[in-house]
Amino acid sequence: MEGYQNILIVGELDDNGVSATTAQVLRVGRTLAEETGQQVHLLFLGGEMQAAAEKGYAYGADKVFMAADPQLENYTTDSYLQVMAAFVEEMKPAVILFSHNETGLDLAPRLAFRIRSGVTLDCVAYRMEKESGRLQQERPVFGGKAHASYQSPNEGPQISTVREGAVEPADCDETRTGEVAGFPVVLDPAAIRTRFVRKEKDESQAQVLKLATANSVVCGGRGLGKKEGVDLLVETAELLDGAIAGSRPTIDQGWLPGPLQIGQTGKKVSPKLYMAVGISGALQHMAGCANANTIVSINTDPEAPIFKMSHIGVVGDYKGVLAGFNEELKKTRG
């Protein structure tokens, strides 16, 4: 691993500053940095320099960089890839970590193939192996039925994306400050073959935000039977001051918008209370809610696999069960 040093985190800024998932990846970075006696470098890419980037120091970065250019305002593979490749060539990081979101799962693999480095996505655990000095990267496979541990034996940056919610965010120490170094952006226009056209925020924006922080989540599955079933979920969620969500079939059927999907390839949540309504318990779905404190399931099928993964279960038709449930909640609320 000669010549390759330090843990590079590719982070993101949002309305709150350093994004929650970036803070999580920084925790992984910090741990690896302690283990190897190396530094954590944090890189942001965006349309313009932002003061918020400086907060990266508070979350544990030893150096914070920002590559800012109007052409990076919106993510496109080709432009971000060029900047990443240039940064990596100059800084030669031993490890590069991204959050496993729509940007990370696009940029990390293409970067890895561009520089011919190894990569694993959606990892839940990391370990620096002392003998080899190589990063052991562990990820769920086969819908979470198994875990696989990988390493890249060859020289070069070890690239990975971190599953959202796999680790807690790094501690924030406001006394840690520093300067954000600008990284020059040089883009070859001929090499940019993808262009951002427009973004449409889903009308479910408010619901998506609620889902990220709610203590209670009411999730509907195929067993809802029809789109109107969602109305009952909404009523229950409101009484719980919680969020609504859906498993993949409800999104595929168009009963709920995509951003509310919970599962292997959707959102991962860990609320105090998770109510699974008309959901069979396929592991691809459970991967999204396994960390919930209490899982309550309502299903007409007593043999549904979900009952083996729930703390509390009701065998029955959700329409009747939730009607009674909501009625009782309204009574006690007064």
Next chain:
Amino acid sequence: MMHIIVCVKMVMDPEMPFSVFKVDPESNKPIVPDGTSAVLSTFDECALEAALRIKDGQDCKITALSLGAELPKSLLQKLYALGADEVIGIEAPEFEHLDAFSTANALTRAIEKIGDFDLVFMGRQSADWEAGLVWAGVAEALQLPSVSLVREATPGDGKVTAVRCVSDGIEAVEADMPALLTFTSEVGEIRFCSLKDMMKAKKKKIVKWSAADIGFETVERMQLKTLFVPEMPVVDCQIIEGDDDGEKGRRLARALADQGLL
């Protein structure tokens, strides 16, 4: 005529219950339970459906490409039944649980052998190993622009507009063609194919290539150190009884209140 190459992997049924899934610790491979059959990988079906929707609206040739250790004839024929114009199967024992790096290399060689194309479609990740990497290896090797997490693709005028699913909505991205797109489940489910379609498909010729035909070479980029089944926490489920569903619901609410969960 527009030419779309769709890469479709055949995998162990992802709906298989946890209880029958076993790992062979010697080989670091899953053990295929008796009596199970392979299926088309879910997100690759989405990719095929997206290609078929383009074909619904314009003259288009769809080449379905599948690579693996065992490609069941019925599944290859199903690709014809669903609407592929040509089905190419590359079967070789060395393709068993081939990792993403070698798979990307093999698909790249196969696509180069196929020749000219406008679009390459595949799922965002396979329904077995779920690496989510093959698309990037093929895109880099063929030097194609790419868009991932697509739910809808509209080609025209040398460009393709792809609607990409992001955490809070969608993004429309335009890419120059030829391009590679990966698809996610928001495409919706693959269309139904009738018994008649399957019967007609049986008469069509499946193109068979060997590993040597495509000049296959393994790529040593990552090592799988271990494959293991993590310990599942044992959950004791408390079933709430009641005379009718409404009663069960009311008791559920009281049980949750008692546990301080409301």
